[in-house]
Amino acid sequence: IRYGKEIGAGKLQVTLNTADSTFRINVRDLRFRDETFERFLLLGKFRGPDTLYLSDFLASKGEGFIEGKGLVSLRGPWMEIHADVRGIAFHRDFVLGGRVDLTGKPGDFDLTVDGGYLNWKNLSLDGIYLSGEYDGGLFRADELRVENQRLFLTLRGTFSASGQDLDFRTEFLDLSLLDAFGVKGIEGTAKLRGRVSFERGKLVNAEIAGSSVGLVFRGLEAGTTSVYYEKKVAGGKLSLSARHLAFQEIQFDSFNFLVLFGEKSWFAARAEGKDALFNLRGRWRKKGRAYVIELTRGQFRSPPLRVALGAPVRFEVSADTVYLSGDDLYLGKDGIVRHIEGFIRRGKDEVSLEVDARDFDLSYLRRILGAETPLEGNADFRMTLEGALSDPYIIVDASLEKPIFGDFAFDSLELKGRYGSGSLVLSNLKIYEGGKPSWAYAEIPALLSLSPLHFEILDSGLIRSGVYTEGIDPTPFLKHLGNFLVVDGGVLTLDLRVEGDVKNPVFSGHFSLKAREGTITSINSYLSDFYARGHFEDEIVFFDTISGLSEKGRLLGFGRLRMRGLAADSLDLTFRARKIPVSFGPDMNGIASGTVVLRGPLPRFWIIGDIYLDEFAFVAPFGRSGGGGGPSPSPVRYRLRIKADNNVFLLNELAEMEFSADLELKKEDDINTLLSGKLELLGGSFLYLDRNFNLTGGEVVFYNQREINPTLDIEGETTVAESILITLKVQGTLQEPEIHLTSTPPLSEEDIISYLSFGKPFNEVPLSLSDLELIKRRALNLAEGIISKELRRRLRIQELEVTTGLAGEDPRFTVGFYLSRNFYLRYTHDILAVEKDVFQARYRLSRRVSLYAERDKEGAFSAGLELTLRF
Numbered sequence: 028i029r030y031g032k033e034i035g036a037g038k039l040q041v042t043l044n045t046a047d048s049t050f051r052i053n054v055r056d057l058r059f060r061d062e063t064f065e066r067f068l069l070l071g072k073f074r075g076p077d078t079l080y081l082s083d084f085l086a087s088k089g090e091g092f093i094e095g096k097g098l099v100s101l102r103g104p105w106m107e108i109h110a111d112v113r114g115i116a117f118h119r120d121f122v123l124g125g126r127v128d129l130t131g132k133p134g135d136f137d138l139t140v141d142g143g144y145l146n147w148k149n150l151s152l153d154g155i156y157l158s159g160e161y162d163g164g165l166f167r168a169d170e171l172r173v174e175n176q177r178l179f180l181t182l183r184g185t186f187s188a189s190g191q192d193l194d195f196r197t198e199f200l201d202l203s204l205l206d207a208f209g210v211k212g213i214e215g216t217a218k219l220r221g222r223v224s225f226e227r228g229k230l231v232n233a234e235i236a237g238s239s240v241g242l243v244f245r246g247l248e249a250g251t252t253s254v255y256y257e258k259k260v261a262g263g264k265l266s267l268s269a270r271h272l273a274f275q276e277i278q279f280d281s282f283n284f285l286v287l288f289g290e291k292s293w294f295a296a297r298a299e300g301k302d303a304l305f306n307l308r309g310r311w312r313k314k315g316r317a318y319v320i321e322l323t324r325g326q327f328r329s330p331p332l333r334v335a336l337g338a339p340v341r342f343e344v345s346a347d348t349v350y351l352s353g354d355d356l357y358l359g360k361d362g363i364v365r366h367i368e369g370f371i372r373r374g375k376d377e378v379s380l381e382v383d384a385r386d387f388d389l390s391y392l393r394r395i396l397g398a399e400t401p402l403e404g405n406a407d408f409r410m411t412l413e414g415a416l417s418d419p420y421i422i423v424d425a426s427l428e429k430p431i432f433g434d435f436a437f438d439s440l441e442l443k444g445r446y447g448s449g450s451l452v453l454s455n456l457k458i459y460e461g462g463k464p465s466w467a468y469a470e471i472p473a474l475l476s477l478s479p480l481h482f483e484i485l486d487s488g489l490i491r492s493g494v495y496t497e498g499i500d501p502t503p504f505l506k507h508l509g510n511f512l513v514v515d516g517g518v519l520t521l522d523l524r525v526e527g528d529v530k531n532p533v534f535s536g537h538f539s540l541k542a543r544e545g546t547i548t549s550i551n552s553y554l555s556d557f558y559a560r561g562h563f564e565d566e567i568v569f570f571d572t573i574s575g576l577s578e579k580g581r582l583l584g585f586g587r588l589r590m591r592g593l594a595a596d597s598l599d600l601t602f603r604a605r606k607i608p609v610s611f612g613p614d615m616n617g618i619a620s621g622t623v624v625l626r627g628p629l630p631r632f633w634i635i636g637d638i639y640l641d642e643f644a645f646v647a648p649f650g651r652s653g654g655g656g657g658p659s660p661s662p663v664r665y666r667l668r669i670k671a672d673n674n675v676f677l678l679n680e681l682a683e684m685e686f687s688a689d690l691e692l693k694k695e696d697d698i699n700t701l702l703s704g705k706l707e708l709l710g711g712s713f714l715y716l717d718r719n720f721n722l723t724g725g726e727v728v729f730y731n732q733r734e735i736n737p738t739l740d741i742e743g744e745t746t747v748a749e750s751i752l753i754t755l756k757v758q759g760t761l762q763e764p765e766i767h768l769t770s771t772p773p774l775s776e777e778d779i780i781s782y783l784s785f786g787k788p789f790n791e792v793p794l795s796l797s798d799l800e801l802i803k804r805r806a807l808n809l810a811e812g813i814i815s816k817e818l819r820r821r822l823r824i825q826e827l828e829v830t831t832g833l834a835g836e837d838p839r840f841t842v843g844f845y846l847s848r849n850f851y852l853r854y855t856h857d858i859l860a861v862e863k864d865v866f867q868a869r870y871r872l873s874r875r876v877s878l879y880a881e882r883d884k885e886g887a888f889s890a891g892l893e894l895t896l897r898f
Contacts, residue, residue, distance in 0.1 A: 039052075039055075040052070050070075052069040078100050081097045090114055091112075093113075095108060095109050095127075096109060104133065105132055106130070110127045122145070123145055125140045125142050126141045128141075136161050138159050138161060141156055142154075153175050154173060154174040155172070159171075166187070176201075177200075178201060180197045180200070191225045202214060202239065215241040215244075219235060220236060220237065221234050222234050232259060233258040233263075238251065249269040249282075250269075250270050251271070253268050261289055261290075265284075267282075267283070267285075279305070281298065283297050302328075305327050306325070308324040316346065319342070321340070322340045324336060325340070335356075335357040336356060338353065338355045349371045351368070351369065352369075362388050362405065363384070365385060366383045377414070381410070384407065384408055386406075387407070388404075390402060402431065404428060407427075409423070409425075410424075410425075412477075414447075417476045417478060420448075423443070423444050435503045441456070443456075446473065451484075460500065463499070466494070468491075468492060470492065471492065472485040486529055486530065487528075491525070492526075494521055495521065495522050498518040498519065500519070501542070504521075512545060512547060513548055514544065516542055516544060517541065529592060532592065534565060537560075537562040542557040543557075545557030552582070552607050552608055556575060558575070559574075566590045568587060568590065570587065577607040579606040580604065580618075581604075581606075597627060597628045599624075601622070601623075604619060604621060604622075606641050609638075618642040620639045623635070623638065632664070634664065634666070635665075637668045637670075638669045639670055640670070642674045645675070665693060666692075666693055669688060669690040669704075671686075671687055673686075683711050683712055684722060685709045686709055688706050688707075701731045702732075703730060703731045704728075705726055706726060713741070713755060715755060720744060720745045720753075721743055723744055725739070727739060727740075734762075735761070738759075743755045743757075752771045753783065754768070754771070770782075775789075777789040865882060867881040868880045
């Protein structure tokens with residue numbers, strides 16, 4: 028069924044009942060202009076010859092529907108319609124809903140919408156109220172109000188096919204609503220008011236004023252902003268001001284922008300901050316469908332960036348193309364872009380640009396690219412860009428002074444290169460360092476895009492490169508090879524060629540390295556007059572010889588380093604050493620000889636070998652936890668057999684012991700160094716109770732513990748009163764030593780301590796109070812290790828400490844235990860009764876609340892409520 032050009036239907040069914048004057052109209056696929064309703068149902072009754080009562084009508088479209096009732100007079104005609112609209116989708120994906128009331132003639136009616144809502148793309152608004160009048164093609168909105176959490180808008184005006192004339196006011200606008208209109212990523216709130224007029228879709232008059240708070244847009248942030256826009260037939264203006272403006276790391280306290288347009292159009296912008304300044308002026312005009320913009324003054328400063336215009340720069344901007352040309356664009360203090368000319372056509376992904384620059388600061392390029400790798404120096408260059416923005420063709424001819432690229436630094440550099448179709452070619456690269464030249468060339472698979480800005484070296488494809496140098500700093504190359512060797516004052520001579528697939532390139536050439544000083548990092552071995560020579564073969568770097576001198580000996584080595592791609596993968600090096608310094612942690616240092624192999628994947632390679640210790644010192648205190656070998660994590664593993672006939676010393680504040688050694692040093696993870704084996708005591712001394720005991724024999728046994736805490740069995744002796752021999756036995760462990768004293772002839776402990784302290788038996792010494800305290804302390808010292816160990820074994824206590832003091836502090840006894848799940852008691856007793864006994868009681872009311880009571884060593888009591896806060 029068709030009726031004219033705008034109405035049609037797939038199927039029409041009409042039922043009339045003349046008995047009760049009712050009717051039923053059922054339509055399938057009702058088409059009205061560009062919209063189609065799958066079903067339209069109309070039920071009603073004739074009231075007289077010219078009046079229809081619509082008891083119910085229903086129109087459905089997709090998941091939405093319109094349902095209502097009304098009255099239609101055929102004389103006039105005249106109508107009164109009341110309908111509920113729910114989720115009806117119209118042209119351009121508009122989804123509408125609400126309560127609609129319509130009264131009047133088909134060409135002249137009043138319209139009211141209440142409880143309305145609108146969904147369009149990702150825009151969703153509810154709380155819509157509309158009241159207005161339609162008359163002969165003109166709709167007059169008496170009030171349009173939108174009131175919800177994201178928008179509070181009131182609008183009045185007229186709508187027609189020829190134009191619109193509107194007054195509006197927003198008390199609140201969530202700026203993220205603009206996302207539906209293509210303004211992506213904007214945040215903040217705004218207030219606006221104004222009047223706008225359109226004629227056939229074109230803005231002819233406008234006056235808009237407003238402000239915003241918390242504006243965020245594409246890296247730009249503003250605390251507060253205000254805007255005013257005015258447009259008339261002869262021209263207009265736009266002014267914008269902001270406080271506390273920030274763009275990335277650049278901070279401005281104030282920003283002002285003004286544009287005037289008309290016969291003479293110009294613009295000005297200025298922003299100021301503590302360390303930043305932005306100042307721009309220029310003219311603009313319309314040229315056909317394009318705009319011509321001429322920057323007459325420009326200045327930008329934000330350390331380390333500094334840009335200024337020495338002459339006007341001209342832009343011509345059309346829908347998809349930007350042409351630009353200019354001279355004397357100053358960068359930094361002395362840098363200048365002499366000439367820049369070309370165009371960027373974004374819509375067609377096309378660029379054509381020529382740049383001629385002098386003293387260009389490379390740190391600017393690092394900031395533009397957002398690179399983390401250090402990039403410094405000044406460059407003179409000529410550059411041409413052609414082709415697609417996503418894959419341009421680039422030619423560069425440049426010379427650089429004092430360039431720094433990551434770990435590489437040179438006096439000067441000259442290069443000619445090009446990029447195109449996934450390949451970066453450096454046809455001629457000449458480097459000067461220390462007055463000596465180096466040459467290089469390279470052809471590397473790479474990916475460069477200017478939109479979006481991106482650059483990377485690809486991990487697949489063919490590579491062809493070469494380097495020849497007469498002498499440069501080797502530090503960056505050694506770092507690239509895993510930093511197993513660190514040198515100072517070194518010179519690297521290199522003739523290297525790399526060809527083949529990036530993942531498995533073939534190396535050829537040779538090298539030599541000389542340095543005043545060198546350190547093999549895995550064993551902290553310091554050497555002088557370091558020398559290495561080798562060659563490249565396929566994916567292997569061969570070290571034909573490695574040598575270095577120590578104060579008393581020398582190191583000789585050879586081996587190879589296997590590469591995977593352009594990075595070191597594994598090593599196999601053999602060293603033969605004679606009296607070189609070694610270190611396995613801050614407390615384990617000495618001089619060693621022997622053969623050591625460094626083998627395995629980097630960085631978790633193994634050090635395997637047999638070492639003879641010419642000299643070695645191990646520092647570990649009695650009574651405290653020792654180290655685990657390495658104080659900080661390291662991926663290097665050890666498996667070393669260590670022997671020594673003598674000159675292995677265990678040192679601390681009480682002892683100097685010399686041993687022979689038969690040990691195995693192992694490190695099988697990133698943290699723990701394990702030591703096993705035995706040290707046989709050769710001699711030494713032990714200070715105890717102010718007496719030096721000459722050590723006569725014993726051993727120290729290590730049992731593969733993560734902490735250095737060997738078992739002790741050491742004997743020593745000293746003579747008092749000319750003929751009494753007192754024997755000292757140190758047993759237990761290094762962290763918990765147990766000390767026993769005996770004598771020949773046999774004496775009581777009181778007499779032994781008295782002889783050691785005063786040179787006489789206890790009953791012959793006229794003891795003062797201080798002398799008596801001294802004996803009590805030293806007697807308790809003797810029992811300290813045994814008491815702590817035995818009490819912990821026999822009692823179920825959480826805390827036990829017997830403080831006797833090898834250094835002579837007041838002896839105390841402390842015990843702590845739980846009387847119940849929530850009640851903890853801690854008690855400290857001063858054995859010599861110099862201070863008051865200390866106790867602490869704590870009862871936990873809840874996980875974060877406790878009651879406490881305590882008495883300190885002065886005898887003062889305190890109590891209170893304790894709160895635990897976690898943050």
